Amino acid sequence: MSIRVGVIGAGMRAYDFARYARKNTDRVTVAAVCDIDGERAREFAAHTGMADAHVHTDIRGLAAEKLDAAIIMVPDAFHREVAEECLAMGLDVLLEKPMALTGDDCRAIIKAQTRSGTVLQMGFVLRAIRFYQQVKKILEQGTLGQVLSMSAAEHLSLDHSASFMRRWHRKRANSGSFLLTKCSHDIDILNWLADSRPAAVASFGGLDVFTHDKQPATHCSVCPAAVKAACPYVFKGAFVHLTAEDTHDPSRNNWDLCVYNDDKDIVDNQVAIIEYENRIRATFSLQLFAKRDQRHLTITGEKGHLHGTLESGKIVISPAGPGEEVTIDATAGPGGHSGGDTASFDAFLDAVRLRAKPIADVRSGLESTVAVNAIDRAMLTGKVVRISRHEYRLD
Ligand SMILES: NC(=O)c1ccc[n+]([C@@H]2O[C@H](COP(=O)([O-])OP(=O)(O)OC[C@H]3O[C@@H](n4cnc5c(N)ncnc54)[C@H](O)[C@@H]3O)[C@@H](O)[C@H]2O)c1
Structure with missing residues (x-):
């Protein structure tokens, strides 16, 4: 039996799951992809050979997809709300780590899971x-x-x-x-x-x-060439998933933000x-x-x-x-x-x-x-x- 899953959050981690899913089609079918950024959801479906997967930008759309399980791979601050929503739909859940930001948020997820009686596995790989x-x-x-x-x-x-x-x-x-x-x-x-x-x-x-005192420029794209040549942290596209537009202009979504930024x-x-x-x-x-x-x-x-x-x-x-x-x-x-x-x-x-x-x-x-x-x-x-x-x- 191939288990029908919806992948929520079409980012870097989701591509790890996609690689697995493509090799295990007898075990798992990615029937739907949901990302608040439609461009990322569409690229995920297309680039991972899951062109049949339905694309959603609102998680509530998954309710009509007859899914067995949800694979939750959104940033940590959204784990609670997305997990609660999926558990309320009666879905089994693979939830990326950490479970949530606070003990109370974790307990809210546990309450939703107890109510639904479904399986929840943490992403503690x-x-x-x-x-x-x-x-x-x-x-x-x-x-x-x-x-x-x-x-x-x-x-x-x-x-x-x-x-x-x-x-x-x-x-x-x-x-x-x-x-x-x-x-x-x-x-x-x-x-x-x-x-x-x-x-x-x-x-x-x-x-x-x-530390911010070392920042030579806001983004790598506007950093002086000589500084960039000597910088070990210059943005090379590692540990992110970039859409085609992001690759063209990494600064548009801050991907190449200077590591010495004061926004952290x-x-x-x-x-x-x-x-x-x-x-x-x-x-x-x-x-x-x-x-x-x-x-x-x-x-x-x-x-x-x-x-x-x-x-x-x-x-x-x-x-x-x-x-x-x-x-x-x-x-x-x-x-x-x-x-x-x-x-x-x-x-x-x-x-x-x-x-x-x-x-x-x-x-x-x-x-x-x-x-x-x-x-x-x-x-x-x-x-x-x-x-x-x-x-x-x-x-
Ligand atoms: N287990 C591991 O070893 C491991 C490794 C890497 C990441 N992670 C976890 O995976 C999760 C995702 O990390 P990532 O690096 O893939 O992040 P990412 O930024 O690459 O991808 C997250 C995606 O979620 C989307 N998103 C944000 N809020 C959403 C929402 N409310 N509903 C739907 N989509 C939403 C974003 O648009 C983005 O495309 C994090 O919780 C992270 O801690 C776990």
């Missing part, structure tokens, strides 16, 4: 990657004994770093914060591996590189310390300006520790006492996000077909948003923030 699944298995087998601490970091390449400084993510009103929009699934992975919830957090961060309120580096309810302690850092995108993970238990980088696909387990180091191969599967895209889209369609529990449910979405918001509060106030159980309530 990291959970579907072999590397993290292997780490989870190692912890469950007790190889490290009692787990004491975890240390994780996400490193972003220059192009990737720059894209957040010039796109909608640059304003907290759209994205919640850099940590929420980019790393809500890294915090989810730590929560999942700890099998617990953050109880107290501290954090430091700031905007230290992309996010940070460009942040570290967090977390104590879980089960006393596991963790650190997480968001690090820009890297050679390439990378994720690092170290976990220490009473019997030894493990270390790995997602990109190498290797997990090294070092026993604390005698005993040899063991290297486990968890090489990436095919497709984007180290194979996580294919595996998580597969998992969603299976959950829809079998009416099964999704790989990342609404509770994981709420817990990640609540934890990240507490970390940001800690950063902004310079205080340790304790998270009460009440903040994690589902209703």
